[in-house]
Amino acid sequence: MAKIEGFRVKNFRALKDVTIGKLSNSQQARPLTPMTAVIGKDGVGKSSLFDAFGFLADCLRQGVEEACDARGRGGFERIRSQGQAGPIEFEVHYQGEDGGAITYLLFIDLDATRRSYAYQEALLQLFVPFEWQYCYLNLKAGKGFAWSGEKTGEPFVLDAGVIESLERAWSFEFNGGQAEEVELEDPRRLGIATLGALKQHPHIADFRRFIDGWYLSHFAPDAARAMPLAGPQKHLNSHGDNLGNVVQFMEREHPKRFQAILDRVAGKIPGIDRIDCMKTIDDRLVLRFNDKGFTDPFYAQQMSDGTLKVFAYLLLLEDPSPPPFICIEEPENGLYHKLLETLAREFRQHATGTKGGSQIFVTTHQPYFVDALEPDEVWVLTKGADGFATIRRASEDPIVSAMVAEGLPLGGLWYSDYLDAR
Structure with missing residues (x-):
């Protein structure tokens, strides 16, 4: 690719x-x-x-x-x-x-x-x-x-x-x-x-x-809560309002892949053991999340922004014909902070996989996400004296690379303003 x-x-x-x-x-x-991430303060x-x-x-x-x-x-x-x-x-x-x-x-x-x-x-x-x-x-x-x-x-x-x-x-x-x-x-x-x-x-x-x-992601949880007309669709669109259609496609055409997604989601969001679609009488799709502790399922309209976002991203990574380039702005919004390192690793595993996954580019201001990355994968965006942006690779600083090699997390260095100050 x-x-x-x-x-x-x-x-x-x-x-x-x-x-x-x-x-x-x-x-x-x-x-x-x-896998590439661009970090920086607001307004840079x-x-x-x-x-x-x-x-x-x-x-x-x-x-x-x-x-x-x-x-x-x-x-x-x-x-x-x-x-x-x-x-x-x-x-x-x-x-x-x-x-x-x-x-x-x-x-x-x-x-x-x-x-x-x-x-x-x-x-x-x-x-x-x-x-x-x-x-x-x-x-x-x-x-x-x-x-x-x-x-x-x-x-x-x-x-x-x-x-x-x-x-x-x-x-x-x-x-x-x-x-x-x-x-x-x-x-x-x-x-x-x-x-x-x-x-x-x-x-x-x-x-x-x-x-x-x-694929330029403009994913909106509210859009993902919509009830689209029934009909399987291969690819998730930029806003995610066809999430149910993609679930319908994966259930029918790639059941093993879809089950793998469910297993991964269940491992990150405790309690969920099944996600499926129900067709309404007017041929619309309702996304259902089945929780082990409850008899009745929860619907997408009841699920948190973070749950929908994690599910949508994992579904995107399992696309049978993945896009060559995925660009996501601030994927951390709405997510529990302990999920961020896991999400970053999922992105990298997809991007570096032997099956030729998508190249992934993200912008972020979340140190927990950056903790999972290497200095060569991170670019630091700052504002110059003239008001315009300047950028450098984190690995260009040998001290930063050495500190990460010694076990210090890159996100922690950024949180302490070490990367921005250098």
Whole structure:
């Protein structure tokens, strides 16, 4: 399964210029781990970093202008970093399923009519020894070139494979005869969304599927208490209001997996020995939790936020076709603190499993959750003197790594303000 190795965002809210992991021009940096957590005080930009992934996915699914207005963002001028005049920039560097290192670059700006659009967009692949570059997509204001077919002809020879900016990507010359000139009808739509739907652009299509498969959790316990219309559904949606439908699917199609979930939930929430669905007379689903101490079951509407959240997360991790990337903001909300280390270990076990689980990215302000993590998995977000966010890996401090190696919990160090102070 494809994995994000690095992510850069520039001029997006508090993130004036933030990079996590390895990019195409920083091959010596360590990539993101399968399980990654970002910590920090309130107001440092954790929600902005979470939303940066969501914004990029929304650009693909809805278009650039719609994404700027979606989820209460308030438009381009509201999300561009204060005092900055340049475009909003994104760079996603990930390891494709074929082993190649793929880089996607996107610049978003305002056109002459003050409407946001994709100013520049490129998709490139880097091969060892980092001096051969294939360019699969190269657009400026919706006009440019795209490779068609599986083969790419001769690679581009670049200086150490460094991408200094998208302007440099725009200057690439296409080799061979497989590059075709393209022009999008609407530059507010991404090239990967339009061309990625066509079979003749398989590399673009692969990246489109990768982004489209991201799971950005906006789980709401109240939504999970809803009574949806009956009908099995394979995947949990972002708000969790189809929780009963997914239970119905797992009960029918994967009973052993579902029983394993029940066993794990029972081990974390004492008393619960069965969870199932009941169909009402008007074909709606009611989620039932059976407690060993009571004859009658409890319904989802009666269960605590924490119980529903733990159950939903474990159900998500047991998805038969898991998403390549799961992003969760503050999973600890509503959970008993002693469950947090267990939840973090469940996430890591899924992310690092031999069956190719999802890459998991979380933001958190709960030290108990961080106690279960390693310094290489944790990034510390702080606010710089200019008011914008800065970020560093916890393992970059050798003293922190040494203290954790000696048995001191990482969350405890953070609770004492040790990580923020360094």
